[in-house]
Amino acid sequence: xxxxxxxxxxxxxxxxxxxxxxxxxxxxxxxxxxxxxxxxxxxxxxxxxxxxxxxxxxxxxxxxxxxxxxxxxxxxxxxxxxxxxxxxxxxxxxxxxxxxxxxxxxxxxxxxxxxxxxxxxxxxxxxxxxxxxxxxxxxxxxxxxxxxxxxxxxxxxxxxxxxxxxxxxxxxxxxxxxxxxxxxxxxxxxxxxxxxxxxxxxxxxxxxxxxxxxxxxxxxxxxxxxxxxxxxxxxxxxxxxxxxxxxxxxxxxxxxxxxxxxxxxxxxxxxxxxxxxxxxxxxxxxxxxxxxxxxxxxxxxxxxxxxxxxxxxxxxxxxxxxxxxxxxxxxxxxxxxxxxxxxxxxxxxxxxxxxxxxxxxxxxxxxxxxxxxxxxxxxxxxxxxxxxxxxxxxxxxxxx
Numbered sequence: 001x002x003x004x005x006x007x008x009x010x011x012x013x014x015x016x017x018x019x020x021x022x023x024x025x026x027x028x029x030x031x032x033x034x035x036x037x038x039x040x041x042x043x044x045x046x047x048x049x050x051x052x053x054x055x056x057x058x059x060x061x062x063x064x065x066x067x068x069x070x071x072x073x074x075x076x077x078x079x080x081x082x083x084x085x086x087x088x089x090x091x092x093x094x095x096x097x098x099x100x101x102x103x104x105x106x107x108x109x110x111x112x113x114x115x116x117x118x119x120x121x122x123x124x125x126x127x128x129x130x131x132x133x134x135x136x137x138x139x140x141x142x143x144x145x146x147x148x149x150x151x152x153x154x155x156x157x158x159x160x161x162x163x164x165x166x167x168x169x170x171x172x173x174x175x176x177x178x179x180x181x182x183x184x185x186x187x188x189x190x191x192x193x194x195x196x197x198x199x200x201x202x203x204x205x206x207x208x209x210x211x212x213x214x215x216x217x218x219x220x221x222x223x224x225x226x227x228x229x230x231x232x233x234x235x236x237x238x239x240x241x242x243x244x245x246x247x248x249x250x251x252x253x254x255x256x257x258x259x260x261x262x263x264x265x266x267x268x269x270x271x272x273x274x275x276x277x278x279x280x281x282x283x284x285x286x287x288x289x290x291x292x293x294x295x296x297x298x299x300x301x302x303x304x305x306x307x308x309x310x311x312x313x314x315x316x317x318x319x320x321x322x323x324x325x326x327x328x329x330x331x332x333x334x335x336x337x338x339x340x341x342x343x344x345x346x347x348x349x350x351x352x353x354x355x356x357x358x359x360x361x362x363x364x365x366x367x368x369x370x371x372x373x374x375x376x377x378x379x380x381x382x383x384x385x386x387x388x389x390x391x392x393x394x395x396x397x398x399x400x
Contacts (some may be wrong), residue, residue: 001145002061010033015070031311032068033242035344036192037065037066037067037068038056038066038260039063039064039065039066039259039260039399040062040063040064040066040257040258040259041061041062041063041257041258042061042062042063042064042255042256042257042258042261043059043060043061043255043256043258044057044059044060044061044253044254044255044256045057045059045253045254045255046237046251046252046253046254047251047252047253048249048250048251049248049249049250050247050248050249050250050254051248052226052248052250054269056183057253058251060265061098062083062084062085063083063084063085063369063399064081064082064083064084064106064124064125065081065082065286065287065288065399066079066080066106067081067144067286068081068082069107069333072109072141073114074090074111074311075107075111076109076110076117077109077110078107078108078109078112079082079106079107079108079109079110080105080106080107080286081102081105081106081286081287082103082106082286082287083102083103083104083106083125083144083400084100084102084103084287084329084369085100085101085102085103085104086098086099086100086101086369091217092284096355096365096366097352097355097359097365097366097368097369098368098369098370098372099348099352099369099370100329100369100370100371100373101371102166102372103329104124105122105286106118106122106124106125107119107380108125108324110291114221114319115132116128116129118125119352121151123151123153123160124151126150126151126152127148127149127150128148128149128150128151128367129146129147129148129149130146130148130149130150130167130187130189131167131185131187131221132146132147132148132167132169134169138171138369139171140171140172140173141170141171141172141173142170142171143168143169143170143171144168145166145167145168145169145259145339146166146167146169147164147165147166147167147206148164148165148166148167148189149162149163149164149165149351150162150163150165151163153247154241154249154251154272159217161210161354163191163193163213164188165190166189166191167187167188167189167192167264168187168188168189169185169187170185170186170187171183171184171185172184172185172186177222177231177232179224180224180226180231180396181224181226182221182223182224182225182231183222183224183225184220184221184222185220185221185223185240186218186219186220186221187218187219187220187221188216188217188218188219189216189217189220190215190217190239191201191214191215191216191239192213192214192215193212193218193223193227194211194212194215195210195211195212195239198359206317209243209244209245210241210243210244211239211242211243212241212242213239213241213242214240214242215237215238215239215240215250216237216238216239217236217237217239218235218237218362219234219236219283220232220233220234221233221264227292229259229260230259231258231259232256232258232259233255233256233257234255234256235254235255235256236254237251237252237253237254237255238250238252238374239249239251251352254293267282267284267289269322270282270289270291270319270323270398271395273315273318273319273322274291274315274316274319277312277315277316277369278312279293279294279295279312280292280293280294280296280297280312280316284399285397287329287397287399288326288397288398289293289397289398290395290396290397290398291316291393291395291397291398292393292395292397293312293316293354293393293394293395293396294389294390294393295390295393296309296350296354296393296394297309297391298350298353298392301346302346303346303349303350303352303353304399305357310358312358313354313357313358313361314361316396317357317358317361317362317363318364320358320396320398321361321362321363322386323398324398326367327367327368327369328358328363328367328368328369328396328397328398328399328400329356329368329369329370329371329396329397330349330351330354330355330358330368330369330370330394330395330396331371331372331373331394331395331396331397332346332348332349332350332351332352332354332370332371332372332373332394333347333373333374333375333377333391333392333393333394333395334346334350334374334375334391334392335375335378335382335387335388335391335392336374336375336376336391337362337380337382337388340374340375340376343374343375344372344373344374345372345374346372347372347374348370348371348372350372351370351371351372352370354370354394355368355370355398375391378390378391379391379393
């Protein structure tokens with residue numbers, strides 16, 4: 001993956017979802033349950049101030065689909081999956097198809113407290129060891145502290161900082177949330193780092209012109225009593241990044257994080273819906289289930305589909321329309337002919353064209369996200385006609 005294509009947002013996707021909880025008298029015992037697949041959707045709404053001047057709102061979204069992939073000798077559960085990072089959008093774009101900025105693969109291990117070890121760290125999950133649950137029995141009003149880390153890149157310059165913090169937690173007891181009994185936990189941590197001394201700050205420094213960070217995060221975490229799922233977190237933040245030249249950037253607002261377990265897709269039903277449709281392959285992937293549409297017939301160097309593709313798209317739309325509650329990631333690919341910028345643009349346009357075609361057949365635009373890869377992910381040999389034909393494809397992933 002081209003790391004320059006990443007955007008490191010100020011948001012902080014959590015690294016796990018499920019807990020088990022048992023009540024003995026007035027005492028509650030938490031234990032992280034790390035053997036379930038899960039999905040996360042995180043939406044952020046910030047006001048941004050440069051050098052004290054308000055310059056506008058920032059709206060961002062990150063999605064994750066995470067699946068268990070084994071158990072380590074120390075009992076930690078290993079996970080694999082993908083984080084899908086959206087471009088900055090206006091608020092009402094959730095009703096439209098949204099472009100994807102990056103698809104970032106992750107591979108990490110979690111222990112029973114929520115402690116995390118990340119392989120090939122690319123900045124996701126952004127929050128590490130947070131939330132961190134006390135292994136001791138707790139009652140309403142009890143507090144505890146735990147160290148955590150977060151990955152940030154305040155100006156989206158591909159200069160990721162790993163920042164340490166200490167969070168303070170308080171268990172507020174059981175309350176009602178939209179008719180559901182939930183455990184409520186309040187947490188807070190300071191955005192407090194002085195980059196003049198890297199060793200003192202205890203962080204990985206990537207920008208020697210960065211001077212300090214100040215501010216605070218207040219986080220409310222709601223966990224379903226019945227099944228231990230984290231239904232919602234709300235992170236209210238106000239923090240300011242400063243540079244040695246006097247520049248400051250302040251973000252003030254909130255991040256909402258929603259989570260749910262994964263209900264397995266009925267692959268057999270989907271396969272039946274597209275059987276006898278030529279040039280389509282169906283395969284499971286870490287993010288869900290993927291339809292690869294081979295040899296789509298577009299006008300040369302264009303996103304205009306030839307009329308002969310109409311029947312195939314009719315069948316694909318009919319199959320996808322029967323899948324409820326899922327988002328569809330549409331990815332465009334081209335052959336590599338030595339013009340990467342043109343290929344990237346064309347693949348993005350073709351992915352969007354497929355989205356529009358499927359939406360015209362009755363699937364709401366808000367269920368689609370899309371990305372172009374150009375010729376960066378070949379499945380055939382670009383030196384042959386047959387290989388280039390294979391590489392000209394669109395893939396639709398039914399996300400978990």
